Amino acid sequence: MIRVELPQHLRTLAKISGEVTLEVAGPVTQRSVLDALEARYPMLEGTIRDHVTRVRRPFLRFFACQEDLSHESPDALLPDAVASGAEPLLIIGAIAGG
Amino acid sequence: MSKVRVLVGTRKGAFVLTSDGKREDWDVSGPHFAGWELYHLKGSPADPNRIYASQCSGWFGQVIQRSNDGGKTWEAPGGDIKPDPEAMKGTSNKFVYDTSPETGKPLTTHQFYDGKPHPWEFKRVWHLEPSLTDPDTVYAGIEDAALFRSTDGGTSWHELAGLRGHGTGPYWQPGAGGMCLHTIILDPSDPKRIYIAISAAGAFRTDDGGSTWKPINKGLYSQYIPEPTAEVGHCVHHVAMNPSRPGVLFMQKHWDVMRSDDAGDSWHEISGNLPTDFGFVIDVHAHEPETVYVVPIKSDGEHYPPDGKLRVYRSRTGGNEWEALTNGLPQSNCYVNVLRDAMAVDSLDSCGVYFGTTGGQVYASSNNGDSWAPIVRDLPGVLSVEVQTLS
Numbered sequence: 001m002i003r004v005e006l007p008q009h010l011r012t013l014a015k016i017s018g019e020v021t022l023e024v025a026g027p028v029t030q031r032s033v034l035d036a037l038e039a040r041y042p043m044l045e046g047t048i049r050d051h052v053t054r055v056r057r058p059f060l061r062f063f064a065c066q067e068d069l070s071h072e073s074p075d076a077l078l079p080d081a082v083a084s085g086a087e088p089l090l091i092i093g094a095i096a097g098g
Numbered sequence: 099m100s101k102v103r104v105l106v107g108t109r110k111g112a113f114v115l116t117s118d119g120k121r122e123d124w125d126v127s128g129p130h131f132a133g134w135e136l137y138h139l140k141g142s143p144a145d146p147n148r149i150y151a152s153q154c155s156g157w158f159g160q161v162i163q164r165s166n167d168g169g170k171t172w173e174a175p176g177g178d179i180k181p182d183p184e185a186m187k188g189t190s191n192k193f194v195y196d197t198s199p200e201t202g203k204p205l206t207t208h209q210f211y212d213g214k215p216h217p218w219e220f221k222r223v224w225h226l227e228p229s230l231t232d233p234d235t236v237y238a239g240i241e242d243a244a245l246f247r248s249t250d251g252g253t254s255w256h257e258l259a260g261l262r263g264h265g266t267g268p269y270w271q272p273g274a275g276g277m278c279l280h281t282i283i284l285d286p287s288d289p290k291r292i293y294i295a296i297s298a299a300g301a302f303r304t305d306d307g308g309s310t311w312k313p314i315n316k317g318l319y320s321q322y323i324p325e326p327t328a329e330v331g332h333c334v335h336h337v338a339m340n341p342s343r344p345g346v347l348f349m350q351k352h353w354d355v356m357r358s359d360d361a362g363d364s365w366h367e368i369s370g371n372l373p374t375d376f377g378f379v380i381d382v383h384a385h386e387p388e389t390v391y392v393v394p395i396k397s398d399g400e401h402y403p404p405d406g407k408l409r410v411y412r413s414r415t416g417g418n419e420w421e422a423l424t425n426g427l428p429q430s431n432c433y434v435n436v437l438r439d440a441m442a443v444d445s446l447d448s449c450g451v452y453f454g455t456t457g458g459q460v461y462a463s464s465n466n467g468d469s470w471a472p473i474v475r476d477l478p479g480v481l482s483v484e485v486q487t488l489s
Binding site: 007009010013038039040041042043044045046047048051052057059060093094096 | 133
């Protein structure tokens, strides 16, 4: 069971309260987690990564286990603690603008 | 008894203002989508409870919202959780340019501010225009400028690529606010005729339902572009039409207020005695097609009313002769702007006129503009105002 924490605006959009838990088949990567997230909450498509290029939106960052994973390959394995559900994948909006 | 519903998009959410036909006491609902920019909301003429909204954010991009109950509740079309996962679609915010050789053209660049080629990139939806007859059909004007249409209630979108691909697209440049397609007017007398306007390319018209387009900018003069009478390149801020006379158009250009009596084939200036002919909004009275409203703004460098006086100007002669409407509007120390989609009229017997300001006020007049009163004073900066007249 993978745990994902979303920014408040995306929780509101997807009508989610609290953390999301997802089943991810196969290797646990940014891509596989986001694929599972968007499959379950289709209104989130395009809000975290571009519809076509699948590139992360520039004002969003991915963190886990106190590490910034934003610039890791989307196909790199996420830390074991995320894959085991011990730690969540944090999707965070940049603190910028107003 | 008749009611009016005013749909207000702001920099930090949407608000729905409702009143009875007297338009004196108002109920304020919102903020909806708190914290997001709401560039535009508009109701379907075919089903007033169907409202579309453009919600966007620098962080999370574009979202399209839809209401089926007059703005009480909202959904991202196709994005709600359904028992059958195959029925879920996360494409209501997917605006992908059509570059296929069959329907579009492999057009990949327009001009940037510096005149260099720049790839087309979707940024946001500026304007949503529901069909006059089908609640599930809606047009979207986007930045970078293109026209999209949905026929499934906003669940999926397809570009009418003939506009970008008609020939002048590579020469379009962004205005200061971005290269936005901000005006969409559907001709009630001819379902195949659509007018659109782009800042800073100009106005365009299709007569075949959107397959082919032509620029309609003859008569416009823009001294700030290399060829002031060029076919494209004009910074049109807004265009308005009275549905009873669909061939007559009124335009607020970057500078100059213009009029066309031949469906945009030619334009002539009607700025007349306005204190300044710079501005963003323009609208036409619901029952008097020669009565036009503008809000003059001092200049392109100073986006506020001249002399700190917020004045709507009304012409009852189709232009050239304008009178200042000041009753109820601040006449000192007022330095707000009124953005291009932030004025609307209702169709009650005594025509209501509404506009919103970047200072968060929404003003209403229930008597053709003779007097004004604020419905609300302290919203976030207003991006758009639309009104629905409900029976």
